[in-house]
């Protein structure tokens with residue numbers, strides 16, 4: 076469903092992605108794991124066309140991700156942000172309706188009754204039914220991320236990209252958000268690629284992990300098969316220091 080072929084990205088002289096290739100199948104829940112600066116966000120942004128690769132390509136159902144196809148890509152691919160990207164002075168409902176904009180022309184931004192109903196359904200799925208008309212700036216971080224997820228659901232995406240969706244949240248709430256994403260993946264068969272830097276979450280929630288370090292793939296396999304050696308390759312010395320200090324595998 077998603078093919079990443081020899082993807083390279085330079086920012087100036089800085090080579091941030093180095094010849095990355097892998098495929099993602101329909102319905103997978105894939106975790107991209109790596110330290111801060113490894114290239115996870117850049118990789119995810121190449122998949123929905125927010126960043127243009129220097130060379131190589133991304134294909135979604137055989138359609139190349141580029142400027143010309145961007146409208147079609149954006150309908151299929153939803154994006155969830157670490158910082159939620161919600162609009163504080165708008166209600167939950169209006170924030171979620173923004174997810175329908177990919178389906179609008181610039182001259183028609185009116186929302187139909189059906190779209191309103193879709194938004195209400197999405198809000199119910201993420202557990203905010205009693206907050207439909209609440210201003211988003213009155214919500215907690217976890218609730219804001221639920222709004223971000225509902226906004227993606229009304230897009231009816233085939234793919235959800237989540238860029239460290241729980242990094243701004245405490246661990247209990249973070250877990251709830253990842254559980255919600257897992258439910259969406261299982262119930263709707265939506266393909267999910269989720270960037271994380273926390274190993275514990277990756278092991279709990281990932282079926283498959285792609286481990287990235289300095290813009291290269293260091294591990295690509297089943298989450299539960301990941302070994303200390305692979306983690307050393309992904310995290311470098313930080314992994315060792317951390318393991319020695321804590322004598323267990325924790326967030327690196």
Ligand SMILES: Nc1ncnc2c1ncn2[C@@H]1O[C@H](COP(=O)(O)OP(=O)(O)O)[C@@H](O)[C@H]1O
Pocket residue numbers: 086091109110111112113114115116117118
């Ligand atoms: N727009 C940009 N311009 C210049 N450098 C960037 C830009 N985005 C990311 N980088 C650099 O690319 C590297 C990888 O960043 P990023 O993809 O955000 O990693 P991660 O998400 O794993 O923390 C970092 O060195 C970062 O400074």
Ligand SMILES: [Mg+2]
Pocket residue numbers: 115116117238239
């Ligand atoms: Mg990032």
